Amino acid sequence: MKEKFEHRLEQTVGPERVLREEPMRLHTTFRIGGPAQYMVSPRTKEEVREVVRLCREEEMPWYIIGNGSNLLVSDRGYRGVVIQLYRDFGDIRTEGTSIFARAGASLARIAAEALKNSLTGFEFAAGIPGTLGGACIMNAGAYGGEMKDVLEQVTVLDGQGEIKTLEKGELDMGYRTSRAAREGYVVLEAALSLEKGEADEIRARMEDLKERRTSKQPLEYPSAGSTFKRPEGYFAGKLIQDAGLRGFRVGDAMVSEKHCGFVINCGSATAADVDRLIRQVQERVRESSGVTLEPEVKRLGEF
Ligand SMILES: Cc1cc2nc3c(=O)[nH]c(=O)nc-3n(C[C@H](O)[C@H](O)[C@H](O)COP(=O)(O)OP(=O)(O)OC[C@H]3O[C@@H](n4cnc5c(N)ncnc54)[C@H](O)[C@@H]3O)c2cc1C
Numbered sequence: 001m002k003e004k005f006e007h008r009l010e011q012t013v014g015p016e017r018v019l020r021e022e023p024m025r026l027h028t029t030f031r032i033g034g035p036a037q038y039m040v041s042p043r044t045k046e047e048v049r050e051v052v053r054l055c056r057e058e059e060m061p062w063y064i065i066g067n068g069s070n071l072l073v074s075d076r077g078y079r080g081v082v083i084q085l086y087r088d089f090g091d092i093r094t095e096g097t098s099i100f101a102r103a104g105a106s107l108a109r110i111a112a113e114a115l116k117n118s119l120t121g122f123e124f125a126a127g128i129p130g131t132l133g134g135a136c137i138m139n140a141g142a143y144g145g146e147m148k149d150v151l152e153q154v155t156v157l158d159g160q161g162e163i164k165t166l167e168k169g170e171l172d173m174g175y176r177t178s179r180a181a182r183e184g185y186v187v188l189e190a191a192l193s194l195e196k197g198e199a200d201e202i203r204a205r206m207e208d209l210k211e212r213r214t215s216k217q218p219l220e221y222p223s224a225g226s227t228f229k230r231p232e233g234y235f236a237g238k239l240i241q242d243a244g245l246r247g248f249r250v251g252d253a254m255v256s257e258k259h260c261g262f263v264i265n266c267g268s269a270t271a272a273d274v275d276r277l278i279r280q281v282q283e284r285v286r287e288s289s290g291v292t293l294e295p296e297v298k299r300l301g302e303f
Contacts, residue, residue, distance in 0.1 A: 005054070005060065006018065006020075006038075008054055009038060009054065012040075012054060013040050013041070013043070017041050017042070017043075018039075019039040019040070020037070020038060021036070022082070023035055023077075024039075024073040024078065024082070024300075025073075027039070027065065027082075027084065028068035028069075028071050028072075028224070029068060029069040029071075029129060029223065029225075030223060030224050030274070031222040031265055032073065032075075032222075032265060032269060032270065033068075033071075033072070033074065033075070033300075033301075034271075035077040037078065037079050037081070038080070038082070039083075039084060040081060040083055041086065041087075041088050041089070042088075045157070045163055045188045045189075048083065048089075048157060049157055049161060055080070055081055060081055061078075061081070062083055063078065063081075063082055064083050064085060064133070064186050065084050065085075065086075066085055066103065066104060066130055066133045067086060067130050069128075069130045069134065069224060069225065070138060070224050070297055071224060071300060072224060072271055072274055072275070072297050072298070072300070073271060073299075073301055074299070074302050075270050075271045075272055076302055078300055078301045083186075085102075085103045085104040085131065085186075085188075089102050090103075090106065090109065091105070092109060092110055092113050094117045097119055097193065097195055097196055098191055098193055098194070099113055099114060099117075099119065099122075099194065100191050101132050101190060102132070103131060103132050103136075103186075103189060103190070104131050104133065105131060105132045106129070106132075107128045107129075107140070108127075110125070111125055111206065114194055114202070115206065118196060118198065120194060120195050120197030120198075121149070121150050121192075121193075121194040121197075122194055123145070123205040123206050124141065124142050124143045124144065124146075124209065125140065125145065125147070126206045126209065127206075127210050128140050128142055128225075129225075132190055133186075133188075135147050136151065136178060137178055137181045138181070138296075139174065139175070139176055139177060139178050141176075143209055143212070147173065148171065148178075150192045150193060151168060151171060151173075151190055151192060152167075152168055152190075152191040153166065153167055153168065153191040154171060154180060154187055154190045154191075155188045155190065156180055156185035156186060156188060157186040157188060158185055159184060159185075163188065176296055216259055217258065217259050217262060218257075218258040221264035221265060222264065222265040223256070223262050223264045225262065225297075226262065226296055227278060227281075227295060227296060228240075228261065228293040228294060228296055229293075231291050231292070231293060231294070234291055235261070236261045236293055237259055237260040237261030239285050239288075239293065240255060240260040240261065241260040242288060242289065243284045243285045245281055248281070249277070250274075250276045250277040250280065251272075251273035252265060252269035252273060253266070253270075253273035253274040253277045254266050254277075255277070263277055263278065263281075271301075275299070281293065
């Protein structure tokens with residue numbers, strides 16, 4: 001039964017693209033996470049559709065990842081198939097003021113493409129370490145910009161196994177969420193609508209934002225960025241700091257001293273450390289301010 005499933009998986013994406021018991025710490029920016037039973041990296045939309053169809057047919061759990069920059073994977077890993085849409089699923093092309101990219105394209109590469117073509121509107125995303133797919137799902141945003149401002153179309157795989165294109169008006173994106181996330185769609189590709197600008201100004205804006213990130217964020221440590229969503233009317237980092245939790249630690253997981261909104265891995269943090277730290281931060285902030293912090297980081301596997 002297991003052999004048959006593995007064989008069909010290999011036939012779908014090629015044997016070299018099926019990894020077994022792959023440590024997820026190698027595929028997350030937290031550098032944390034046990035083994036995925038299988039990890040596959042398809043190269044075409046049809047391969048993605050086939051892998052998902054096969055998993056459904058065989059009742060095998062599956063999960064999509066991009067760069068794993070918003071992900072906490074359990075120390076016990078994941079029993080099922082992790083489908084990674086990243087480097088091999090990342091073509092980018094420009095037509096006029098539109099950029100078309102596949103889900104695995106990194107936001108940094110798309111920003112470089114925009115700069116190369118003097119297109120403005122994507123500077124905000126240049127320093128977000130995710131893929132286009134992850135950014136569409138999360139409606140990633142920074143410094144006043146969000147994916148929803150630039151997305152024109154998103155092509156997805158839906159729950160019926162159909163590939164369809166959603167137009168701007170159908171994306172229904174909110175703060176760190178989207179229709180695609182709510183409906184469990186797989187993002188395959190997207191079209192971004194930008195504007196003609198001046199290359200020097202675009203470069204200067206990107207450099208300024210990069211400088212702001214480097215000076216404010218603990219980029220020297222593995223993390224998943226802001227651990228919590230911004231509660232309406234507050235800043236998570238400020239609430240955590242006011243609760244006296246700067247530098248608060250569980251094992252090797254720590255509330256960053258540089259930016260209290262980030263939980264960092266000081267070296268050998270486990271997912272259990274991070275999970276415990278998150279819960280304790282939530283409890284202490286609730287006690288001190290009455291605000292309930294909601295994690296922005298996604299969990300995968302058993303906790
Ligand atoms: C140092 C640092 C700074 C950061 N700064 C920011 C910031 O300024 N703003 C911000 O918004 N985020 C920020 N993040 C968080 C993260 O980079 C974003 O959420 C990013 O969009 C996640 O993309 P990813 O490809 O890494 O997704 P992953 O972490 O791999 O996945 C995140 C979620 O998206 C889903 N997903 C991924 N790809 C697809 C796909 N193709 N189809 C369907 N579902 C998919 C996954 O199943 C998961 O639920 C930061 C993270 C770090 C480490």
